[in-house]
Amino acid sequence: MPRAVSGQGTGWSGTASPGECRGGAEGGAATGSGAAESGAGSGGAGTGGSPAPGARLGTGQGTALLLGGVLGPGVLALPHLAAAAAGPASIVAWAALLALSVPVGLTFAAMGGRFPDGGGAATFAARAFGPRTAAVTGWWFYFAIPVGVPAGAMIGAGYVASALGLGGTGAVALTCGLLAAAFAANHAGLRFSGGAQLLLAALLAALLVAAVAAALPAVRPGNFTPFAPHGWEGVARAAGVLFFAFVGWEAASHLSAEFADPRRHLVRATVLTLAVVGVLYLGLAVATVGVLGPRAATSPVPLALLLQEGAGSLAGPVTAGAAVLLSFGAINTYIAGGARLGAALARDGALPAPLARGAAPGQVPHRSLALLAVLSGALTVAAVTSGIGLDPLMRATSACLAAVTAVGVAAAARLLSGTGRRIAVVATAFTAVLLAACGPYLLVPAGLAAGGMLISRGGRR
Template identity: 35%
Template sequence: MRRGLGLREAVSLGVGGTIGGGIFVLIGEGATLAGPAVLLSFGLAFLASLVIAFPYAELSCRYPLTGGGYAMTRQVLGKHWGFVMGWVFWGSYVFVSGYVVVGFGEYLSALTGMPATTASLLLVLACAAVNLGGVKLSGRWQNVVILLGIVVLLTFAIVGTASLHGDHLTPFFPTGLSGVAAAALVTFLAFGGFDMVAAAGEEITEPRRNLPRAIFLTLFIVLGMYVLVALAAVGTLSPAERAAQAPLARAAEELFGPAGGVLMAIAAVLTTAATANAVLIVTSRISFAMARDGLLPAVLARVSESTRVPWAAVALNGVLFSVVAVTVSIPIATTVGGFLYVLHFVFPLVVLVVTRRRRLPRNDDDFRVPAVRFLMPLAFAACGALLLTSGPVGIIGGSVWVLVGIICYSAVLARQNSVNDSGMTRGRDWTRWQKPRGKRL
C-alpha cells in the first residue's frame, strides 16, 4: 500500500472515526441509559481504552500492517486464529457503521427534511466515491471536516458549561450503577478511533514513530472533547430531550436559538460523514488483508493500479453498510457492535503476551508497554467487564456473527483441502481462494 498518511492525517483518521458517531449519536444513547452519570461512564470507558491502547501501540510498532489487530494476530497465532479475529474485527465495524450512518441520516433529515434512510444511503455512496479516489484524498477530506467539527463543538461546550441548568444534573444516578455500567459499553465504543489508526498502519509514514503518537493523541483529544460536550449537553437538555432525535442540535438551539441548532446539525452531518468514511477505510482494509492472506475470496484483494486502493473491498463494504443502515436500529447496532468490538481486543492482548514470552525480535526504538505486569491484567479485566455489560442482545447477536464466520471458514478449508488432495474440483475453481488473479501487493 502507498504510505500517504502522516501524523496529522493519522490523528484525523482516529479522531474522525471517533468524534462523529461518539458525540453526535452515542451521547444520546449513553445519557438515556445513565442520565448525568454518563460523565462517569465516559471516564470509565477512557480508562479501559487507555489500558488496552498501550499493548496496541506496542504491537502496531512491531507489525505496521494493513488490517491492524487482524494482521498482528495472524502473524503470531497463525491463520486460523487470524481468521476468527479478523472476522470479529470486521463484524464490529460493520455494525458500528449502522449507528454512524443512521445518525447521519437523522441529522440530515432534521436539517433538510430528506428521508433519513435516503440520506444514509447517499452517505454510503459518497464515502465509497471518496475512498476510491485514494487514501491521500480521503485523509485531506478528514482534516478539513474534523477541524470544522471541533471548532463548532468547542464553542458549544464553552457556552454550554457556562450556563448549566443545575436541576438537569439531578438526580445524578437516575438508573443507579447498573445504568453507568450499561452506558460504559456505549461510551467505550465511542473511543473506538485509536484502533482505526493501527488498521491503516501500512499507509502511515514512519509508522514506528507516528503510530503510537497517533493512538495516544486520538484518545486524549477525544476525552477532552467528550467530557466538555457531554457536560454541556446533559446540563442543557431535560431527560426527555436527551432521548430525542438529534440531541446536540436541540441543545444548541436551546443555547443559541434556531441558528445554533442549524449550525450544530451541519457540524453533525459533516463529522458523522467523516466517521463513516473512517469506518469504511477500516472495514475495507480488514477484508482486503484477509483476502490477500487467502482467508476471503481473492477478488477482495484486487487493488487499483492508479490509486493503490482496494476497490473491490471498498465496494463490498459499501453494500454491507447500506444493508445495516436499512435493517438495523441504533440500539441493536451499538449493542452487537459493542460486544464484537470489545471481543476483538482480546486477541491482540493474547498476541502481546505470546510475543513477549517468545522474545520475538524488535527494534530498540519501538514503543514498549510500561509496567506490563500491572497493565496487562487490567486490560483483560476491562475487556471481560465490558463484554458482560453488552447483555443478552449483544452476546447472542455477536455469537451468531462469530458462528456464521466459523461455518464459512470451515467451508473454505474443506474446499482447499479438496483441491490439495485431488488437484481439481468440480465446477468452480476454488484455487482462487489461495491465488488471487488480480493485482497483489
C-alpha cells in the same frame, strides 16, 4: 519457530524482530501454513516499524482518521441514553470509559508500530495464536463493516433529516449519499480521503468546542442533584450504553502500514486522539447534564438543545452539519481499514485470491472496496425495506468489534514485554468485560468465526 520469509514478509507470518516480542513458543508466532509464509504474499510490512514504500500518512492525517473511527455519530445520541440510565452520575461512566480506553488505544498503537500491516488485529492474532485465529479475527471486522457502516450513515442522516425537516425519504437519500461519498473518497486513495478527513475533523472539533463553550454559561449547579438517582447500577448501565462511543482503535490498526513511520506517527496520532476525545466527550457530558438537567434524559437530540442555547435559530443547520461530519468521518475510517483488511485476508488465503490486489502499502484495494460497497448497499436496501431498526445493527456490529478488540489486545499481552505487556493485560481485562456484555449478539461473531475457519482451511489447501 516459524520459517523465515523471503523478501518483505506479511503480517500474518514470518519472524518478529528480537526485543519487539518474545521468540518461539512464548511469542506465539504463527507457524507458517498460509500462502504468505511461502513468500507468495507481498503486501505486508513484516518487520515492525520501518517506513513502508508508498505509505504517506503523517501525524495530522492519522489523527484525523483515528478521530473519525472513535468520534462517530453515536455522540449525537449517547449523552441522552447515558443520562437516562444514570442521571448526572453518567459523567462518571464517561470518565471511567475514557480512562479505560487509554490502555486499549496505546496497545493497538504499539502493536501497529511493531507489525504494520493491512491485516491489523488479524496480523497480531496470527503472530500470537496462529493463522486460523487470524482468519476468524479478520472475518469479524471485515463483515462487520457492511452492517456498521450503513448504521452509522442512517444515524447521521436521520439527525440531519430531523434538524432540517426532510422526512423519511430525505433520510434515505442522505444515507445513500453519505455511503457513496465515503466509498468514492476511498477509491480515490487514502491520501485524498485522509486529507479530506483532516479538514472535516478540524471543523467537527471546532463545532463541538463551540457548542460546549456556548452552553457552559447556562450550567446550573442544581441540575447535578440528585447526583446518582438510579444508584451505581445506573452508572454501570450507562457504561454499557457508552461502549458504542469508544470503539474505533481496531479500525485504525488496519491503516498502520500506510503511515510513513508507524512507530512514531501512529503513537503520536493515538495520543492526540485520546486527548481530543477526552476533552470533547467530558465537556459534552458535563454541558449536557448541567445545562439540560432533566431534559438530558428525555430528549433524543441533546446536541441540538445545547446548540440552541448559543446558536438560537442557527441550531438546526449547525446540528445537521455536525451530524454529517460525525457520520462521514466514522464510515470513512471504517471503510478505509476494512478494505485494506480484505486485501490482506485474500493475500493470506482467508478470502478469495482476486481480492488481494492492492494489498501493498500505498496501493488502493479497489476490489475489496467494491465488495464492501456491494454488501453495504444490499444491507442498506434490506434495512430500509424491512424496517430493521438501528439497535440490532449497532449491537451486532459492536459484538464483532468487541471480539476483534479482545483478540487484538490478548495478542499484545502475549507478544509484548515490559510496560507494553502490562498495559495490554489491563486492556484485555477491560475488553473481556465488554465482550460478555454483548449477550446473545455474540452469536454473530460465532457464525462468522465458523465461516472464516472453513474458508481459511480451504485456502491453505
